[in-house]
Amino acid sequence: MSVDYKNGKVKCAIVGSGNIGTDLLIKILRYSKYLEPVMMIGIDPNSDGLARAKRLGIETTYEGINGFLRRKDLVDEVDIIFEATSAKAHIQNAPIYKELGKVAVDLTPAALGPYVVPPVNLGEHLDKLNVNLITCGGQATIPMVYAVSRVVKVHYAEIVSSVASKSAGPGTRQNIDEFTQTTAKGLEVIGKAGKGKAIIILNPAEPPIIMRNTVYTITDECDVEEVHESIYQMVDEVKKYVPGYNLKSEPIFDPLDKYPIRIPGYGEFRRGYKVTILLEIEGAGHYLPKYAGNLDIMTSAALRVGELFAEKILKEKDVQQKQG
Amino acid sequence: MKDGKIIINDVTLRDGMHAMSHQYEIEDMVKIAKALDSAGVDIIEVSHGDGLAGNAINYGFSKYSEIEYISAVSGVLRGAKLDVLLLPGIGTIEDLEVAIEYGVKVVRVATHCTEADIAIQHIEYSKKRGLDVVGFLMMAHSISPDELAKQAKIMESAGADCVYVVDSAGAMLPQDVADRVKALKDNLNCEVGFHAHNNLSLGVANSLIAVQNGASRIDASLCGLGAGAGNAPLEVLIAVFNRAGVKTGCDLYKLMDAAEDIVRPMMKRKGVEVVIDRDSLSLGYAGVYSSFLLHAKKASQKFGVDTRDILFELGRRKMVGGQEDMIIDVAVDLANGFKNEI
Numbered sequence: 001m002s003v004d005y006k007n008g009k010v011k012c013a014i015v016g017s018g019n020i021g022t023d024l025l026i027k028i029l030r031y032s033k034y035l036e037p038v039m040m041i042g043i044d045p046n047s048d049g050l051a052r053a054k055r056l057g058i059e060t061t062y063e064g065i066n067g068f069l070r071r072k073d074l075v076d077e078v079d080i081i082f083e084a085t086s087a088k089a090h091i092q093n094a095p096i097y098k099e100l101g102k103v104a105v106d107l108t109p110a111a112l113g114p115y116v117v118p119p120v121n122l123g124e125h126l127d128k129l130n131v132n133l134i135t136c137g138g139q140a141t142i143p144m145v146y147a148v149s150r151v152v153k154v155h156y157a158e159i160v161s162s163v164a165s166k167s168a169g170p171g172t173r174q175n176i177d178e179f180t181q182t183t184a185k186g187l188e189v190i191g192k193a194g195k196g197k198a199i200i201i202l203n204p205a206e207p208p209i210i211m212r213n214t215v216y217t218i219t220d221e222c223d224v225e226e227v228h229e230s231i232y233q234m235v236d237e238v239k240k241y242v243p244g245y246n247l248k249s250e251p252i253f254d255p256l257d258k259y260p261i262r263i264p265g266y267g268e269f270r271r272g273y274k275v276t277i278l279l280e281i282e283g284a285g286h287y288l289p290k291y292a293g294n295l296d297i298m299t300s301a302a303l304r305v306g307e308l309f310a311e312k313i314l315k316e317k318d319v320q321q322k323q324g
Numbered sequence: 325m326k327d328g329k330i331i332i333n334d335v336t337l338r339d340g341m342h343a344m345s346h347q348y349e350i351e352d353m354v355k356i357a358k359a360l361d362s363a364g365v366d367i368i369e370v371s372h373g374d375g376l377a378g379n380a381i382n383y384g385f386s387k388y389s390e391i392e393y394i395s396a397v398s399g400v401l402r403g404a405k406l407d408v409l410l411l412p413g414i415g416t417i418e419d420l421e422v423a424i425e426y427g428v429k430v431v432r433v434a435t436h437c438t439e440a441d442i443a444i445q446h447i448e449y450s451k452k453r454g455l456d457v458v459g460f461l462m463m464a465h466s467i468s469p470d471e472l473a474k475q476a477k478i479m480e481s482a483g484a485d486c487v488y489v490v491d492s493a494g495a496m497l498p499q500d501v502a503d504r505v506k507a508l509k510d511n512l513n514c515e516v517g518f519h520a521h522n523n524l525s526l527g528v529a530n531s532l533i534a535v536q537n538g539a540s541r542i543d544a545s546l547c548g549l550g551a552g553a554g555n556a557p558l559e560v561l562i563a564v565f566n567r568a569g570v571k572t573g574c575d576l577y578k579l580m581d582a583a584e585d586i587v588r589p590m591m592k593r594k595g596v597e598v599v600i601d602r603d604s605l606s607l608g609y610a611g612v613y614s615s616f617l618l619h620a621k622k623a624s625q626k627f628g629v630d631t632r633d634i635l636f637e638l639g640r641r642k643m644v645g646g647q648e649d650m651i652i653d654v655a656v657d658l659a660n661g662f663k664n665e666i
Contacts, residue, residue, distance in 0.1 A: 158381050160649045165438060176442045177416040197380055200413040204438040205642035214649035216381040249656045264379065264389040274381065278653055 005317055009036040010310035011077045013068060015093065016084030017042030017049030017060075018169040020107055023287035024082055024299040025053055030286075032303065034310035038077060041068045052287075065093050075100065079313050080306055083108055086171040087178040094130060103309050104130040107302050109175055109182035117142045117190050118304045119237040126312050131305060134186040135179050136294035137161030137200055137213065139301045140245075144215045144277050145191030147234035152222035155269060157193035159183065159215050162201040164208030167292035176200065193217065195266060211293035212248075215277040218261060218269050224253050231277060241300045244282030244293055252276040325515065325540035326366065329571045333367040333430075333517070333543045334360050334558060336587065337397065338409055339550035342373035342615045343591075343598050346386035350396045352590050356546065357397040359582035361404045364573040365558075367430050369407040370397045373551065373615055374646065375434060376408055376415035376423060382648045383615075390419075391426060398427035405429040405456065412442045414646060417449050424453055433479075434460035434490070436644045437467050440478040451483035458517065458541075459484040462645050465495040465611055469507035476508050476516075486515035486541055491530065492615075492645055494521030494552055494608040501530045502537045509538035517541030520556040522548055523608025525600055527556035528564050535570050546579065546587040549596075552614030553604035559583040603631045610639035619648050623655035633658055 012028070012035050014021045021040065028035050040053035045062040053060050059074065061067030069075060080103045083090045090110035097104040106113060113130030116122065117139060125131050133139060141159040148154050161183075172179070180198045187196025203209050219227070231251055238245045254274040262268040281293030288295055325331065337353055353370070360368055370393055372378030372386055379385050386393070398406050407430035408423045420431060431450045433443040443459060450457045459479030464472055476487040489504045496504075501518065508516045518534035520527040520543065531542050544561045548554030559579040565572055591597070603621060607614050612635050620638070624631040637654045 156381075160382050160647070162647055162650070170441075173439075173442050174445060176412045177418070177445065180413065180416055181418070199380065199382060199646065201644060201646045202413070202436065202439045202442065203642070203644050203647065204436065205644075209641075212650070212653075214382070214653075218381075248653060249660075252652070252656075261381070261385065263385050264387070264392075276652060278649075278656070 005314060007036065008034070008314065010034055010079045010313050011036050011038045012080040012082060012306065013037070013039045013041060013074070013078045014082045014084060015041045015065065015068070016171065017044070017047040017053065018084065018171055019167060019288055019292070019295055020171070020298055021084035022049035022052055023295040024084060024107070024302055025056070025058065026286040027299050027303050029056060032307060034307050034314060035080070039068060039071065039074050041065060065096060069096070079103060080105060080309055082302055082306065087175045098129055101129070105302055105306050105309070106130060106132045107298055108171065109135050109178035111182045111185070115186050115190050116305055117186070118241065118301050119143045119234060120146045120190050122304060122308065126308060133298060133301050133305065135183045136163070136298040137179065137198060138183040138186040139297045140211070140213045140279060140281055141215045142186050142191045143234050143238050144231060144279065145187055145193055145217060147230045148217045148219060148227055148275055149192035151227050151230045153220040154192060154217045155194040155267065156218040156263065157187045157191055157215065158197040159187065159213060160199045160201065162203055162209065162212045163294045164211070164291050165202045165204040166208050167288055167294055168202050208291040210291045211281040213279040213281065215279065217275045218256070218272065219275060220272045222273065224273070227275065241304055242281065242297050244284065244290070244296065246280050246282070248278035248280045329573050330535055330565065331366045331541040332558070332572050332574055333369060333407065333541055334365045334545060335369050335543050335555055336360070336545035336549050336558070338369040338371045339373060339555055340545050341386065342551035342618065343549050343554065343596055344594060345618060346373060346384045347594065348387060348393065350388055350392060353393055354396050354400055355586050356582065358400050359578065359586055361401050363575045363578035363582060365404050366573060367407045368397065368401065368404045369409060369432070370394050371409040374414055375411040376419040378414055391422065394423055394428065395426045407432060409434055409460070410446060411435070411646065412446055417446060420446070420450065424455070428455070430456040430458065432458040432460045432488070434462055437461040437464045437472055437475055440475040443479060444482045447479060447482035447484050457484050459487040460490055460519070461488060462490045462492040463613065464489045464504055465491060465493055465500060469503045472504050473507040473511040476512055480512050480514045484514055486517050487512060488517035488519050488541070489534070490519040491521055492613050493611045494523030494527070494614055495611040496526070496530060498526065498530055498533045501533045505534045505537040505539050515540045517543070519543040521551065521608070521614045522553040522555060523600065523604050523614065527554070528561050531556045531561055532564055532568060532570070546583045547591065548598050549587060549591065550598065552607045552617050553600040554598035557583070603635065606632045606635045610636045612639045613643070613645045615645070616648065616651060619651045623651050627655040627659040629655055629658040
């Protein structure tokens with residue numbers, strides 16, 4: 001192994017030089033304790049993200065994954081690859097990363113690896129070589145669904161994510177089906193809802209709208225105060241890494257005996273509550289302005305997951321050295 | 325255009341879903357579909373009001389599942405083609421695949437008028453499956469004719485056979501329709517269509533203007549059954565087209581009968597009204613997505629604020645189709661503001 005960890009950091013590469021990749025690069029450079037980005041990989045020579053990376057002193061290529069593979073020196077050094085391209089691109093790239101034995105943190109909705117949503121299951125799956133961060137809408141809303149489902153049975157969860165058109169790059173636009181499908185599945189697998197449904201809306205208003213998310217859950221009968229408390233605790237938890245994560249109003253509890261809900265082909269709900277949670281996510285304004293909370297929630301999650309993998313790699317290295 | 329005739333695309337069973345709060349009976353749908361088919365309507369759209377997979381808390385759940393409605397109508401059509409609406413971000417290609425198995429021949433892929441590129445994968449897929457594919461640019465009043473033509477070009481390039489100017493807010497004046505239809509005709513080789521809402525009482529007039537400027541597909545619904553103040557009423561549209569010398573394949577008497585004998589009694593029985601009142605008029609006046617109407621009325625009752633205040637605020641915030649969740653948000657804000665003033 002030619003890899004050295006002299007500066008106490010694990011080297012990583014970012015594949016994808018769009019909004020997400022560039023925002024992640026800035027966050028790693030600013031905040032990471034254990035990660036050192038060495039290359040940003042894009043496919044557009046005129047990419048603003050690649051130009052930014054260059055200015056920040058990071059190696060770049062606009063020849064896609066092949067441009068990276070040709071740099072054997074960097075390929076050898078890198079332990080972690082962040083995928084910020086599109087679901088289709090990740091499906092093509094993932095076998096290459098696996099073959100190279102690299103950890104892949106997937107920010108596309110390809111959903112090849114197990115899902116990770118930091119405030120719910122951050123420490124899980126550190127033994128895997130590929131983990132998936134679902135979608136920005138999933139990262140924003142699944143913590144809320146989980147906050148409800150850890151208190152009371154959630155039969156159904158539905159989310160509506162509205163993002164500014166300007167913050168949705170070509171990857172997001174080509175991936176819109178994958179977005180809805182992967183987010184819905186995330187609501188079930190990580191949010192623990194009996195059934196999940198996800199909707200994404202792009203809004204072109206000027207000035208751009210701040211990312212909004214509405215979370216609806218259908219629950220069994222429960223102690224409203226307890227659910228309320230759990231939601232507030234979770235908001236605080238998310239705020240630790242996305243400070244602009246806020247409830248827009250108090251959660252709304254509609255009793256189902258007064259407003260029953262019938263979902264064709266699934267069931268009729270006449271007891272319990274429909275809980276409506278209105279969220280607003282203001283970004284940190286690193287790459288795109290503050291309206292793009294959808295970038296922050298995703299890249300902040302990626303940074304946390306990447307840090308944990310890096311810490312683990314460093315620990316293992318340390319043990320090896322001591323044993324050696 | 326088919327043999328020099330304008331193609332009529334009925335939306336009674338889809339846009340009408342909004343007005344019916346999605347509580348259509350299967351037997352009513354089948355009766356209406358049979359009547360439309362026998363009256364010579366070219367295309368009949370069946371879907372949740374918000375398109376395939378629109379069943380959601382956000383938009384309301386339909387009484388029966390999507391496939392129950394689609395398969396029931398599919399079974400009774402003789403001449404008319406069955407069509408579904410798909411909004412990327414709500415429905416997916418997987419939902420469309422299922423619908424195709426039930427005999428769908430036309431798909432209309434709808435996006436907000438500035439977001440055509442999110443429909444590319446759906447248009448390309450539908451073309452590959454041999455469907456007649458329509459791009460549906462909603463809230464078309466909100467951008468200039470030139471910008472609209474650019475977005476339409478994206479849909480045409482992906483393979484659309486027709487692109488629609490969709491007046492989702494029923495906010496367009498006749499000149500707005502003429503300018504937009506003309507811009508699309510001047511810049512595209514494919515067909516151009518127009519979808520009206522009657523919020524400013526211009527549904528039929530605007531549809532006529534669209535045809536006079538080159539549109540060859542027009543949407544309408546029996547009794548105007550649709551979101552807001554409804555669509556162009558089909559029976560009136562055909563009467564006007566006949567008088568204007570605009571050719572269609574439709575039989576006016578049969579449509580009049582279907583409106584009078586089937587749809588109006590159904591609306592009465594279901595307690596459904598489609599009228600221009602202060603609320604639906606406000607949609608057209610403020611340029612707000614027509615399907616927000618019933619959700620805003622509900623929120624108005626629940627939070628004790630005027631429906632018009634909710635609608636105008638939604639217009640001010642530039643909310644687009646699909647953002648029904650923001651109705652609650654606005655109502656909560658207005659209710660809180662009101663409390664704060666006291």
